Amino acid sequence: MAYDVFLVSAIEDRDMAKLVARRLRSLKFKVWFDQKQTDNTFDAKDARNAGNSEYMLVMWSKDAVKSDWVRAAASVGHSRPGMLVQTSLDKTIPYEPFKSDKRFSIEGMTSRKTPEGFYKMIEELGQRAGRSDLREWMGYGKKDEDARADWIAAHPDDPIAIDDKKKREKAMGIKPAPAAETASAAALAKASVKPVPSQSAVRKPVATNATKASDPLGMGWGTLAAVGAAVFAMFFLSWIFRSQTIAAPVHAGAPGVGNAYVLQQACPVGEVPASLLKVLEPGPIINDTETPDSED
Known part of the structure; x- marks a missing residue:
């Protein structure tokens, strides 16, 4: 996120910094201000936020000149032309190179009292940001x-x-x-993704009253025609096969094995098949009910 003002103050001057931040935000300046700062180390996160800000507002005081964090932040702002804006909370004069730069005194500022230096500081920020008549706006009441x-x-x-x-x-x-950036990104993402129709989007045709009356089973005319043709073909084939006589092949020399029909065709009534003559030929009768005499 980009900020308009990166606000720098000593931890001891936090209450005054809150008041300044609130005034700046009422004028719709985007202000970075760490209200929960507990140390004086200017780390990489602070450097990144300072780099993402257009201007840096340093609040000098007797405590600020002793703060390593304030001096490190002010050095970053001083290194970029047109970024650093300075105010004074008391009579303390900062070290070089900040001593030579212009400072706006807001000493004695309260929620009810606005020093002339604050108006001039706002005019300086507005001029750098391309905004005008901010002091006039601040003079209006509800x-x-x-x-x-x-x-x-x-x-x-x-x-x-x-x-x-x-x-x-x-x-x-x-x-x-x-x-504009969000809209163009959304349009590009939408164009690059092929839409997949959902199940709810694929709607089945709704049967009308006339269709329901003529098609009670809920099938279309094409389905009914196909089923009717299949049934007709089955009946037609069944009638053809039933009207034909199946003539079994006659093999006079083949034994009749469980096929009375074939046996009847191959052997007329009153005759014995030649293949059975040997089976029916009489032979000696053996009495297997008597036990042969045992030899002494």
């Missing part, structure tokens, strides 16, 4: 609705006017349009 409306109409591109427009559209139930 009762100056007409003056505020005129100011917004005269500055339609200012973050204050843009925020006011969003609030009015939200109150009217109008959803904000997506950002």
Whole structure:
């Protein structure tokens, strides 16, 4: 996320830094401020957030000049032209190279009292950010609705006017349009992905009353025609096979094994098949019921 102002102060000046941050945010500046800072180490995360900020506002004081974190952050801001903006909370003068740069005194500032140095500091930030008449806006109260409306109409591109427009559209139930970058990314992602129809998207044809009346089983005319043709073919083939006489081949020399029909055709009534003559030929009769005499 990009910030407009990276706010730097000593831990001991945290209450004043909160007040300054609140005033800046009321003017729709995006402010980075670590309210939970507990050490004086300027780490990689702080350097990254400072690099993502347009301006750095350093609040000098007797405690700030002793803070390694404040001096390290101020050095980062001083190294980038047009980034560093300085204020003073007391009479303390910072070390070089910060001593030679312009500082805006906000000594004695409270929630009810705004020093002239604060207005000048806001004008400096507004000028660098391409914003104008911020001091005039700060002079309006809640009762100056007409003056505020005129100011917004005269500055339609200012973050204050843009925020006011969003609030009015939200109150009217109008959803904000997506950002240009987000919209283009979403369109590109949508074009690169081939849509897959879901089960719910594939709808089955709904049968009308006329279709239900003529098709009680819920089948189409094509299905009914195919089933009718198959049934007709089965009956037709059955009739053809039943009307033909099956003539079994006659083999006079082959024995009849469990086939009375073939045996009847090969052997007329009153005759014995030649293959059975040897089986029926008489032979000696053996009495196997008597035991032969045993030899003495």
